[in-house]
Amino acid sequence: MRWIREQILNLKFSHKLMGVYLLVTAIPIIFVGVYLNIGMRNVMLNNAISETESNLDKIEIRLDTVLSRITQISDLIYMSRDMDLLLSGEYETTLDMYNAYSSYPVFDDFLKYYDEVETIQFYMTSPMITNSYFIYADEKISSQAWYQDAVDNRGKINWIIKEEQWTGKSYLALTRSVYGERDQFLGVLAIYLSQEKLKEIVDSEIHDVFIVLDEERIIYNHNQELLFTYPDFLNGLPENDLETQLYDYHYRGEDVTINLHRLQPQKSLINELQIATIIPVETLMEQPNAIFTRGYWIIFLALVISVFSFWLFSQVFDSRINVLKHAMTKVARGEFNIKPRIKGDDEIGEAYGELYQTSQSLQKLIDEVYVHKIKEERWRRQQKESEFKMLSSQINPHFLYNTLEMIRMKAIVNQDKEVATLIRKLSKMMRSALERTDRPVPLTDELDLINTYLEIQQMRFGDRLTYEINIDGDFSDYQIFPLLIQPLVENAIIHGLEPNLELGEIIISVVPNRDHLKIIVADNGVGMTAHQLEELNKRLDREEDLSGKQIGVRNVHQRIKLFYGDAYGLTISSQFQIGTTLTITLPLDQTNNY
Known part of the structure; x- marks a missing residue:
């Protein structure tokens, strides 16, 4: 054993590496390649x-x-009573019936705003004239199975595959019977789901996707020939009711894996949808198998090349060690201007790279002493920007817009134009406010937002509130940071006008003053005492966070100073029982501001 150890120590360094490489690396690589082939397939x-x-x-x-x-x-x-009134009315002429249909535009509104709906048809029992939406359910229609099922279900939702009355095309449709206020049967409602919407949902997927109704009929697949046929791949479905199932099947001459999900439609007690993806195993593995084959050849060539590479390595090893040693000597003397790297990414190259990183770290440590204040100021600015973002992202816009739109649609259905107008203005204002970032926006857009806000407040207070927006000049190209004016207007209404039972007035003025632009918000509200005004002005320039009614005003002042400089900001003047005036001062020339 001792003799073998001595022989190994006496071998050249290149021979030692070659022997270790063959025993420790080459043979394991072959076994690892085989293992990876099997493992990567799985x-x-x-x-x-x-x-x-x-x-x-x-x-x-x-x-x-x-x-x-x-x-x-x-x-x-x-639930709409308008349908009952429409179908229960008495009409003397055909023209009266057409006029009655025209006064019920609900179906047109739904088709306009919801692209999920292909069309809506109501099969009515009332012997009125038939149009594209309202169809008289004669004996032929009322005897059909789908119609009878809807009647038997007594208003329960049922999803079926149904032919559209006029085109004869088949669609997935929701059917339910509808009753009047006195529980009289009015007819059967059919809402057809758009095939284009299903295509939009499904066709972006890589593998073949099927949507099936009640395990009986295919309601969507990219292959139009399979629509509304029996899904024979469900023959291999295990007999259980799990929401998610994964099973193997031989489908159309190929071994596949089928992943199936079950979906229970909302408020549907008798229907279930199955969403299945067919994964072709053999097709899926064609490309990986080709890659694995090429990988074996690459491993073989790598082994051959590596043997030759070890010989080259032994030739350049000594020279590269000397380069590393020379660089270490320079760094030890305090000279940090060494080359970023040397050729090669082995241990010597990594060691040289670490040496270079060490030299740069030392240089960076010296530099950090001088740039510490700059970084601290940058951090403070980021804190201010985060505070602003928190103010303008309190509500999920998507949820808010959908909720406001639903309320507005109900107001339209109930023919309440005033409420619908109010909701439209509120939605416009909230969309404009919530979708803004902390980047500058046109001043005209900001004033338009304020005008919408004041219109809503005017609808709230009625004749108690009047306002004016005066612009002295053309500022269509002027940019302003968002949400600087609105908090001041809101503050004037809440703290200035609301406590005052008399008539209230807000005047917003935009006027140039030499090289400054002044935006003035004035009200004739309750005002402030001299002591209150002094306390408020002291709080404007405090750095710590505040709570209470002054937080919006202070944030406006702090943001102006942060982005425009200490020469600009917010000033407040007020007289008790007379009113308050808030003035924003901004640079008129914006050439160097952004």
């Missing part, structure tokens, strides 16, 4: 299944959203 398949699982979750969420919207539309129609 990983590829599992990744494909995991990807389809994620995609099916997205499809399920989007499909459930679409079905829920159609269900909500049916609920609005079902």
Whole structure:
């Protein structure tokens, strides 16, 4: 044993490396290559299944959203008294019937605002004339199975595959019977789901996706020939009711893996949708198998090349060690101007790289002493920007817009134009405010937001509130940071006008003054005492956070100083029981501001 150790120590360094390489690296690489071939095949398949699982979750969420919207539309129609009044009226002429249809534009509104809906048809029992939406349910229609099922369900939602009355095309449709205020049967409602919406949801997926109704009929697949046929791939479905199922099947001459999700539509007690993705295992593995084959050849060539590389390594090893030693000597003497790297990425190259990083770290440590104040100021600015972003992102815009739109639609259905106008103005103002960033916006846009806000307040206070917006000059190209004026107007209404039972007035003026632009917000409210005004002015320039009614005014003042400089900001003047005036001073020339 001792003799063997001595022989190894006496070998050249290159021979030692070659022997260790063959024993420790070359042979294990061959075994690892075989293992990776088998392991990566399983990983590829599992990744494909995991990807389809994620995609099916997205499809399920989007499909459930679409079905829920159609269900909500049916609920609005079902609960609307206007339908009862329309179908229960007595009409002497055909023209009276057409006029009655025209006074009920709800179906047109739904088709206009919801692209999920292909069309809406109501099969009525009243013998009125038939148009594209209202169809008289004669004996032929009322004897059909789908119609009878809707009647038997007594208003319950049922999803079926139904032919559209006029085109004869088949669609997935929601059907339910509708009753009047006195529980009299009015007819059957049918809302058809747009095939284009299903295509939008499904066709971006890589693998073949099927949407099936009650395990009986395919309601969507990119292959139009399979629509509304029996899904024979469900023959291999395990006999259980799990929401998610994964099983292997031989489909159309190929071994596949099928990932299936179940979806229960909202408020539907008798229907279920199945969303299935077919993963072709053999097709999926064609490319990886080709890659693995090429990988074996690469491993073989790498082994051959590596043997030759060790010989070259032994030739350049000594020279590269000397380069590293020379660089270490320079750094030890305090000379940091060494080359960023040397050729090669082995241990010597890494050691040289670490040496270079050490020299740069020392240089950086010296520099940090001088730039510390700059970084601190930058941090303070970021804190201010974060505070502003928190003010303008309190509500989820998507949820707010949808809620306001739903309220406005209900107001339109109930023919309450005043409420609908108020909701439209509020939605416009909130959309404009919440979608803004902390970047400058046109002054005209900001004033338009203020005008909308004051219109809403005027609808609230009635004749108690009047306002004016005066602009002295053309400022269509002037940029201003958002939400500088609105907090001042809101403060004037809440703290100035609301406590005063008399008539209130707000005047907003935009006037140039030499090289400054002044934006003045004046009210004739309760005003402030001299002591209150003095305390408020002291608080404007404090750095610490404040709570209470002055937080909006202080933030306006601090943001102006932060972005425009200490020469600009907010000034406040007030007289008790006379009113308050808030003046924003900004630079008129914006050439060097942004």
